[in-house]
Amino acid sequence: MNSNVYINHPLRFACDKFLIRHKPKTQRQWLQELLIMPDVDLEIDSFGTGPALELLESKMAKLLGKPRALFLHKGMIGQLCALKYHADTSGCNTIAIHPQSHIQVDELQAYHELLRLNAHFFGTLNKPFTLGDIHQLPSNLAAVCLELPTRHAGFQLPQWQDLETLNRHSKQNGYALHFDGARLFESAPYWNKSYQAITHLADSVYVSLYKSLGAMAGGIIAGDEHFIESLSPWKSRFGGDVNTVFPYVLSALWGIENYLPHIPDYCLRAKQLSQLLTEVFGQQAVPFEVQTNGFVLQLPIEKFFLDRAVLRYADKHKTWLFDKILDGPKRTSRVEIQVGNALNEWSDQEVVEALHCVISMAGEIKK
Template sequence: MYKGILLGHPLMSECNKFLTRHKPLSHRQWIERIEQSSVLDQQVDFFGTGPTVELLEQKIASILGKERALFVHKGMVGQHSALLHWSSLSNFKTIAIHPQSHMEVDEELAYKELLGLEAVMFGKPDNAIDDTDIKKLPKDLSAICVELPTRRAGFKLPTWQSLNNLKQFSIENSIPLHIDGARLFEAACHYKKPYEEVAALGDSVYISLYKTLGAAAGGIIAGNSDFIEQLKPWRSRLGGDLFTAFPYVLTALWGIENYLPRISEFHERALKLSNLIQQVFGPQAIPYPVQCNGFLVELPIEADKLERRALALAKTDKIWLFDRIVNTGDKSCRFEIQVGDALDDWQDQELIEVLTNILR
């Protein structure tokens, strides 16, 4: 099957205009961003402790309305720590996840091969979980995990009512609910709810620091104080105590100040741009309703042909369009647009012209 992963292609570093996510930075630009930090003169963190790490954790905990938060250098470390903690408190070693969740699709089945956990799939492919899926959930679970949004299902989000029904199920059956909220900020924008109201549904919550917030890397796990304290040994056991993580921490603090206030702007741009794409290329061009700043576009061209033309454009015009192209068969393919500051360099009509030309 055609995989079409282009992120990191050598031509990408030669481009100066990008379509999706935030603009990629050079080493020098990362250093310049770090130099803008208001806490640059603070003591450097060591092994997960230090004033800047504590500041970041406090800020995110406050934003999410949780008692405490814990910095992790990688989302897998944080989420696996949470799963191991919840399973240690349970007689069961089975988690419930969506069949297209990040844990199932993108982590080489680490929950099974490394953590020794089994998984029950809940939810249907290319759909968000709904009340029917919740009713089918077994009760012998160590944790329920819900990804907001489910990226591989087309950035799908459950209804707000279904999320509350899932929370009620977890309470009634004493099953911890973990929110894989890598893109929780965008999800909250769709629900028109404060971040803390969405986060309140989870007994534990993960957010990414490098996606919407544009940090160099890293993530946060948030919950009550007792949970966070018990999570620290699991983080250490999974190799999460970096000698120092200041580039991640300082760029995350920069993102809170500069990207977080723009979430609703990115959301509105996604709605506007996707509507224009549908008007020009037809309703099939946007296969799923757009609910957050990320969405799929489908065009009537073979994946390998689109890749060749995109790379040719990158070489001649220094424009980078796609990070990944997925073959959907029948002479069509899909790619993602995740609205970030890269789109600051584009007018919507300009992008339409580029896509139109690349199809010819």
């Protein structure tokens, strides 16, 4: 088990109250939910075709303002396919990515190990890209792959004007702009832009189906007709042709109807909660501007002791607070708050009280 990540810890499965993301479902709850879906009686999909799957792809293409959308059971596969397409089309094997981007930090550099693509790092640590970063981009690129927001940089987003400038710069220099929009829906409220206005700036876009949309798994790659058709060989080569994916598809359709409309509310709640946390714990408690439903919280206790306190709190209160704990500066810890429907069971003051309690527990453990 990764020492920073506790999402599969046995104590988590014994909890009945959760602070972050959507409240997790049991296998029985998933099955019960799928059984009442209006699309459950549609013909089952097989190896990439079927009415429910086509309905999902059609809905996502319309939401994202692109001619076509393609479902993949694993977003990583879709993004590798997209980057391979842009590399082959351009004749260049270099992509520009943020040094803290998901495909750099979490995928073991699959873009290089599997596709032999090289990375030009675009932007600096713990910051979104700037106009200066754009002007330092090399002219010979296959694509800029931009994560919106950059989770490991504190869920930060670039300014809208900078995004428009990057779009113009990519066109002028003949490289593609790909949005790793795993949390694209959660980014739109910050800019006060429609999903279509955002994705219009990109040649291709990825969105996750299992984050704020709450599907079992899966993602969508969207773009023009030729782009989507060209992904088919690499989808097969990366193992993307699955016998049937109907549980993923039905749960994604449920999420579009039931979670997507509430994402602006989750973003607003994150902003409000973060403001209270800075009042209680000081400005240093929220080190980055809150721009989406996710933000970084810095707590005044070392990771070693907070680790143990969070597990002790879960055991005592049957309440799960954090899935990941990282070292912060000067004997602090950093955790992620990602607002989903789980927070509906909490008042903001109850969150503060839980944090005070776990910090106190950590202090006792430290003694």
